Amino acid sequence: MKWCEWPGHVIGLEVLEKYGCRMADGLGLTLYLVGFTFTLGLIIGLALAVAKLRSNRIVSALIHGYTTFFRGTPLLVQLFLVYYGLGAFRLFWQELNMWWFFREPLYCCLFAFTLNTAAYQAEIFRGAIQALPPGQAEAARALGMRPTAIFLKVEMPQAMIIALRPLGNELIVMIKASALASLVTLFDLMGATRLAFARSFDLSIYLVAALIYLMLVEIIRRLWDLLEARLTRHLVLR
């Protein structure tokens, strides 16, 4: 018996024993989807936030349009727009040698999720940077620090503390939103669960999936509490 069949065997849930391995693979895909897109979104989001605050009006307006669109429309629409919509321009992508990318539901999913979370994270970082008192940068300038140094050594460390909570919330939102991947034929945790249900008509498999998602969210929450305690250990709170 494989390890992934054990939990179902132990608690005597036949459907979980039978589909345990698919569920485990699904969990792996969910973690991969979330981990990859959240990290990439972090980098893009930070870059967009800085670009929005530090560049000319045209660039800021473009970034504003981007964040408004991706925060104002459902992720499901964005996913379908990429998977079905962009996927329909087959000849165009073949011309560009990009067809291998838009053909795969996995890549489409990664693409849509990244664009979505980058938009939310850009707003989180922008808010965090703008929340800093202006005196911080002014004092650094008075000390003769260069703009790059001011940003990296004075503004960023403080902004990250402010951004930490909302980033944790965004990560939790992404874990939950990743269930949408199951709607474009991917077998993430939700996809594996849907398959198991469709074959067994045993509703308890959905409850197992719910418990796994809850556990993931709870782990993130605890982890974030630890992270916050560590990052703010120099501050006297309360």
Add this chain to the structure above:
Amino acid sequence: MDYYLKLLSFGPDGWGDELLAGAWITISIALATVPFGLALGLAVALAKRSRSPVLRALSTLYTTIFRGVPELLTLYVIYFGFQMLLQKLWTALGFTSNLEISPFLAGMVALGVVLAAFSAEVWLGALNSIQKGQREAAAALGLTKWQAFRLVVFPQLMRVALPGLGNNWMVLLKETSLVSVITLQDTMFIATRANVVTKEPFLFFGVAALIYLAFSVVSTWGFGKLEARANRGHIVHGAAR
């Protein structure tokens, strides 16, 4: 270009009227969910502050579950679960026919319980912002607990809760797109069907995106107005910045 305009036109050849009907369903289900979700959320928030440890534990369990489980999963469990449960009851009562629950109702319940869990946190924050003295003063005036809540606490609650509830509404509006998977004919469902028929996915999902975007933009503007109105008797600190 003419071809695309024709696809979006109103009438038998175009999808304009269908899309409009879908947009109407989107708005209807979002609006139908709000009273139920917000009232349940307020009840959960009050339960979290109650003196009874059982109520406190139950309400915390409730928010933990529905904030942590994907909305899609909640929707499936409620849709299929209710269906199975009702069918069992129906059969047990001696009926032989098949029972189907309306996707609108299932969608409304699923979105409502999730909205309740998220709005409970907003209500809780707002409740905590109201000073104890307010309740004590109400009690001193001889108001009952319910009167104190209705006449003193609640009017002040709305002002503090409004920004958070605005966020809840925006999230809800986007989440309604999920009900298309249980065959409710909302914007997303119509766009999917139009794509199947016409093979123009980019056009129809693009239009669907614009419909949602329009709702979001209008909502943002509306909540700005509402907040300004709710704050009209207050000096907002830092407003000059």
